Amino acid sequence: MAARKVAHQAKTESLAKADRTAEIQRQATAKRAKQIAELERKTRLENEARAKVRAAKAKAEADRLAEAKEKARIKALDRTVSLRNFYKIQSGMSRRQVATLLGSEGEMLSEVAIPGVPTTRMFMWKGAGAFSGNCNVTFQNGKVVKLIKIK
Secondary structure, eight states: OHHHHHHHHHHHHHHHHHHHHHHHHHHHHHHHHHHHHHHHHHHHHHHHHHHHHHHHHHHHHHHHHHHHHHHHHHHHHHTSOBHHHHTTOOTTOBHHHHHHHHTSOOEEEEEEOOTTSOOEEEEEEOOOSTTBOEEEEEEETTEEEEEEEEO
16 A cells, blocks of 8 residues: 555656746746737837837938939029019129029020121020010120110
8 A cells, every 4th residue: 555655656746846847938938928029019110110210211312302303403492584683684794694593595586787886686485484474685796785675
């Protein structure tokens, strides 16, 4: 009978040891699962943060490009026939200065070249936009002598 008790006790201790080992393994597995879940959560948060940074950078770049485009549009408008630019033209300005101010070479409408008389040329610049019109500028010897605004 003592042998049975010893065998039963050994079997019970073996089962208890197996249960403890299984419990330790379950705890270790649960701990690893929590660690993995935490790493996945941190990775997801880092990826979301990176995505937000990329989106913010893309938006900033888009805003910068839009601002540059708007500045270019405004600059182009500043170089067209507008009432404001028309009034900047002054007698004595060269054709190059007028062309630079109005943003193009203009279209020559007429030329009068009589020996002994200064050569006279008339150029037209076509406007663009809501507040612009066409203007004719007359040059004698390459200098502005007369302006005509045509709406």
